[in-house]
Amino acid sequence: MKKVLAPPVFQSTSQESRSEIQSDFRWLRERAKKFSGRWVALRNGKLLAATENFNDLVDEVRSNQLDVTLYHRC
């Protein structure tokens, strides 16, 4: 149990921020219902791809070299 509750290994980093997340939130509120049960990949509030399962979605994103700001199962 001690190992299970061990503190996370942390570091603070200066990763580039992704300020597009607000646009992704807006897309979800307005359009997620239309994609109910499907996985979507978003960037800057725009739909990049939608599939039935997550594995296919990531493969599609990688093969097209897309930059995703949010994956979500609607």
Place this chain on the structure above:
Amino acid sequence: MLSQGESEFAFGAVEFLDGSPNTPLPNAKVFVPVEFLGRGLEIPVLCLLDTGADWSVLNWEIALKLGCHEHTPIGEVRYGTRHGPIEGDLVRVPYRIRALQGRSLEGEATFFLSKDWPKNEPSILGYNGLLQHLNFALRPSENQFYFGYAV
């Protein structure tokens, strides 16, 4: 970022979504953007902030893609949920909370993985092994989630 006395309380902040992502109206749920890391992939998803959850949970499909199911389990638990008890493993998973302001947090924490976790349930940031080690605060007027190390 945020301080308490002379010590740093939070070094980063990110916007949270106040409500279920799949419904147009706000509700009491708070979803925080988190990136899960593995096999050279970065998977940004929304996680439900749930201080009442014993364990953090990672969606099974995401865990498979990242290879988390191949990590050596550090425990097995029967997790009581509103769907009934679910059997699964506790594993350490690399993750990042990418800051919109300040510095990002990158680390590894304990997550519950189960192929029986309902597909329509979100991934969860729970207490044991994750939130218990963080300082965090919400600024509801600006939908900001502040985070830092608990010391």
